Amino acid sequence: MSAVVASALSQRFGIEVALDAVDLTVDTGEHLAVLGENGAGKTTLLRIIATAARPTSGSIAIFGLDASSERRRLRARIGYVAHTPGLYLALSAAENLEFFCALQGVDRGRVAEVLDLVGLGDVAGRPAGKLSRGAQQRLAIGRAVLHDPALLVLDEPDASLDSGGADLLARVMRDRTAVIATHDHALANRLCPRTMELRHGRVAGVPTRLRIVQ
Amino acid sequence: MRSLSIALAVARKDLASEWRTRELVPALAQFVVLALVIANFGFQFDSRTAPAIAPGVLWMTLVFAGLVAFGRAFAAEREQASLEAMLLTPAAPAAIFAGKALAAALLLVVCEAVLLPALALFFNVPLSFEVVSAVLLATIGMAVLGCLFAAMVARVRARELLLPLLTLPLWIPFIVIGGQAVQVGMGAGSGGTSSATSLLIDLDILFVVLTSLVARFVLDD
Numbered sequence: 001m002s003a004v005v006a007s008a009l010s011q012r013f014g015i016e017v018a019l020d021a022v023d024l025t026v027d028t029g030e031h032l033a034v035l036g037e038n039g040a041g042k043t044t045l046l047r048i049i050a051t052a053a054r055p056t057s058g059s060i061a062i063f064g065l066d067a068s069s070e071r072r073r074l075r076a077r078i079g080y081v082a083h084t085p086g087l088y089l090a091l092s093a094a095e096n097l098e099f100f101c102a103l104q105g106v107d108r109g110r111v112a113e114v115l116d117l118v119g120l121g122d123v124a125g126r127p128a129g130k131l132s133r134g135a136q137q138r139l140a141i142g143r144a145v146l147h148d149p150a151l152l153v154l155d156e157p158d159a160s161l162d163s164g165g166a167d168l169l170a171r172v173m174r175d176r177t178a179v180i181a182t183h184d185h186a187l188a189n190r191l192c193p194r195t196m197e198l199r200h201g202r203v204a205g206v207p208t209r210l211r212i213v214q
Numbered sequence: 215m216r217s218l219s220i221a222l223a224v225a226r227k228d229l230a231s232e233w234r235t236r237e238l239v240p241a242l243a244q245f246v247v248l249a250l251v252i253a254n255f256g257f258q259f260d261s262r263t264a265p266a267i268a269p270g271v272l273w274m275t276l277v278f279a280g281l282v283a284f285g286r287a288f289a290a291e292r293e294q295a296s297l298e299a300m301l302l303t304p305a306a307p308a309a310i311f312a313g314k315a316l317a318a319a320l321l322l323v324v325c326e327a328v329l330l331p332a333l334a335l336f337f338n339v340p341l342s343f344e345v346v347s348a349v350l351l352a353t354i355g356m357a358v359l360g361c362l363f364a365a366m367v368a369r370v371r372a373r374e375l376l377l378p379l380l381t382l383p384l385w386i387p388f389i390v391i392g393g394q395a396v397q398v399g400m401g402a403g404s405g406g407t408s409s410a411t412s413l414l415i416d417l418d419i420l421f422v423v424l425t426s427l428v429a430r431f432v433l434d435d
Contacts, residue, residue: 050302051302052298052301052302071434072304072306073304075302075303075304076303076304078302080299080302082295082298082299083295084294084295085295086294086295086296086297086298086299087294087296088227088231088294088296089294090230090231090234090235091227091230091231091234095227095230099223099227100299100303102219102220102223103220103223103224103300103303103304103305103310104303104304104305105216105304127234143299147303
């Protein structure tokens with residue numbers, strides 16, 4: 001079964017075309033890497049998949065539901081890591097997650113589990129603003145998996161992550177469908193069996209299946 | 215029930231952030247005291263005219279303090295890109311909006327707790343139950359309207375200019391009716407405050423319902 005089916009997705013900002021007739025299918029449990037230069041349309045595509053933006057034209061269905069009309073239902077099943085962590089800097093790491101537990105309707109007991117998963121168990125009480133940029137990114141990843149989403153949408157999650165970042169991403173993507181935007185071909189190669197390259201808002205060639213060569 | 219718990223969680227989060235950073239309330243408290251000091255020297259008043267002048271000073275100060283308080287409610291979220299994270303949960307946008315408005319209103323009430331005694335001190339006017347209730351009732355309606363427009367303009371570059379332009383016309387009923395109630399409460403106007411209080415409650419209900427309905431479209435575009 002397909003987790004994401006997008007057809008002729010286009011997004012325009014005034015006269016600027018950010019996405020131009022993009023077709024995309026991601027199977028359930030599949031990991032897809034979206035590659036491309038800055039301004040290629042990766043973030044726009046991921047924001048549409050995460051239901052953070054509506055396309056100007058085209059259609060997108062996620063888990064069989066229309067992503068425009070069923071946004072709230074879908075959001076319970078999607079975890080999104082945006083370009084910026086979007087944390088509450090005055091609140092501690094644990095408080096940030098506890099707040100999102102309330103919004104997601106998730107038991108607070110999940111907070112400690114997620115903090116351990118992303119390697120922040122030792123700094124749970126530290127204000128998010130006092131964490132390093134890498135730790136903030138880990139916290140944002142933790143927030144995205146707090147409600148155990150079936151689909152994970154990760155927009156350049158490797159930015160500012162340390163050497164253990166790839167392992168963390170592999171851990172959180174396990175047993176989930178994932179769409180990840182990155183500049184890092186090696187990371188894409190390691191995490192995703194399939195890649196898609198965007199160029200000027202268009203799919204550049206047929207999506208590729210990569211083979212990991214040891 | 216779930217919407218109520220979400221609204222309370224959002225309000226608690228905003229109040230905890232303000233308590234830790236102390237960004238807004240100390241600045242607003244200083245602002246209201248300074249405004250009263252300026253008004254104290256700017257107006258020629260005596261014990262007879264003070265009850266007529268003080269309500270005007272009160273509402274002018276409250277309006278400007280409110281614009282700052284409500285403007286920050288969503289501007290800070292946009293700057294940190296945290297509003298989108300909140301909206302990408304299954305939580306109802308109206309509940310998120312209600313929580314933001316509640317926190318902003320409570321922060322303004324804290325400023326009013328400084329403003330009203332200071333006004334009584336500077337202008338030597340009585341601080342009656344009618345005065346306090348009129349200000350608190352007006353705060354509810356002003357908060358929901360202020361927060362709605364603050365959410366609307368938060369993504370616009372000229373938001374500091376747009377927020378007063380959009381908000382002030384809709385605050386006029388609160389200022390007029392609340393002003394009358396405060397004047398009567400301070401002994402300057404004639405008649406009772408009960409009709410003004412009823413009108414303020416009606417306006418509060420009207421705007422709370424309206425903004426709750428519109429919030430979804432403003433927040434979750």
